[in-house]
Amino acid sequence: MTTDPTAQTRLELRLREKYVSALHGANGPDFDGASAAAFIEGLPLDSPADWPHIVVLCGSTRFWTEFQQVNARETAAGHIVLAPGCDLKRPHPLWATPAQAEALKPKLDVLHRQKILLADEVVVVAPGSYVGASTRSEIEYADKIGRPVRWITDLTHS
Secondary structure, X not given: OOOOXXXXXXXXXXXXXXXXXXXXXXXXXXXXXXXXXXXXXXOOOOOHHHOOOEEEEEOOHHHHHHHHHHHHHHHHOOOEEEOOOOOOOOOOHHHOOHHHHHHHHHHHHHHHHHHHHHOOEEEEEOHHHOOOHHHHHHHHHHHHOXXXXXXXXXXXXX
């Protein structure tokens, strides 16, 4: 479980923000104030040391299958997992053209750095120890802001 007071504060602020938004109906009609109160009542807001550890997965999206494997392992271990949500190497209507993909990439890079900032730990998914330039820059950012980096290299690329 997390013991970093800065990470605990970030998570507490996000949970409280979610609760306040729910009270004001920002999450739609199915998540009203009563639902929010029930949701937040069971959370250990007064004991942040009991909150789940937050990890962010970094690595090349060419290892998309391996990301899913690591995500499942980390989730089963009780961790909150943040991960890339778009694989620009695979076709999708949101980035159907090279121009769309090119326009989306910098936005995704910023979003991923925000995930690194939110996380307690960075987990690098790197079968065969492969690390590209983008992942290298994410690791440098994590080091710069003091996030520990853990490597997972013992995966077979599918």
